[in-house]
Amino acid sequence: MTLVKRQATPSRLFPGFPAVFDELFYPEWSNTSFNTPAVNIHEDNNGFTLEVAAPGLTKENFKLELNHRSLKISASRESQAEEQDEKGRYTRREFNYAAFSRSFTLPETIDTAQISAAYENGVLLVKLPKRTEARTQAPRIVEIN
Numbered sequence: 001m002t003l004v005k006r007q008a009t010p011s012r013l014f015p016g017f018p019a020v021f022d023e024l025f026y027p028e029w030s031n032t033s034f035n036t037p038a039v040n041i042h043e044d045n046n047g048f049t050l051e052v053a054a055p056g057l058t059k060e061n062f063k064l065e066l067n068h069r070s071l072k073i074s075a076s077r078e079s080q081a082e083e084q085d086e087k088g089r090y091t092r093r094e095f096n097y098a099a100f101s102r103s104f105t106l107p108e109t110i111d112t113a114q115i116s117a118a119y120e121n122g123v124l125l126v127k128l129p130k131r132t133e134a135r136t137q138a139p140r141i142v143e144i145n
Contacts, residue, residue, distance in 0.1 A: 036100045036102065037052050037053045037054045037100065037102075038052075038053045039051065039052050039053075039102060040053075045130075045135050045136050046129060046130060046135065047110070047111075047127065047128050047129035047130040048110070048127075048128040048130075049125060049126070049127055049128070050073075050104070050124075050125070050126040050128065051123050051124070051125055052073060052102070052123065052124040052126070053122065053123055054075060054122065054123070054124055055122030055123075056077075056122070057075055057077060057119070057122075058119070059118075059119040059124075061075045061076060061077050062074070062075045062117075062119065062124060063075070064115075064117055064126070066112055066115065069105055069106045069107075069108070069110075069112075070103055070104070070105055070106070071103065071104045071105075071106055071115075071126075071128075072101060072102070072103045072104075073101070073102050073103075073104075073124070073126070074099070074100065074101040074102075075099065075100055076097070076098065076099040077096075077097070077098045077099070078095070078096070078097050078098075079095075079096045080094070080095050080096070081094045081096075082094070106128065109130050109131055109134035110128050110129070110130060110131070111129050111130065111131045111132075114127075114129045115127065115128055115129070
């Protein structure tokens with residue numbers, strides 16, 4: 001049996017320490033910030049639908065930007081919680097800021113003038129309709145002269 005010495009991966013957060021310290025103090029499962037939400041993309045003959053799972057937000061939290069063929073979906077939220085004693089002094093005051101941003105490159109077949117969005121039950125629905133000429137036409141029989 002041969003022993004092989006490994007070089008420890010350096011920490012990104014604590015220079016000079018191994019990367020294991022990153023996982024101890026900031027594990028991936030911790031909810032210290034707003035995670036990027038999952039996005040489902042559905043395509044049919046009429047276009048695409050993006051479903052962005054973002055519960056707890058309101059439609060005012062979202063911002064959709066269209067720049068040429070790039071669609072950027074972003075959201076931010078701020079909240080503040082405080083507790084005071086009977087003399088009006090702060091016993092606890094917490095601020096919470098959360099934000100995310102996702103960008104999508106749209107195909108040439110999308111009619112960018114007809115893009116629409118709605119927020120319902122914690123899901124942002126973005127409709128990306130295809131241009132009429134890009135939609136699949138029903139098969140037809142061509143007569144021979």
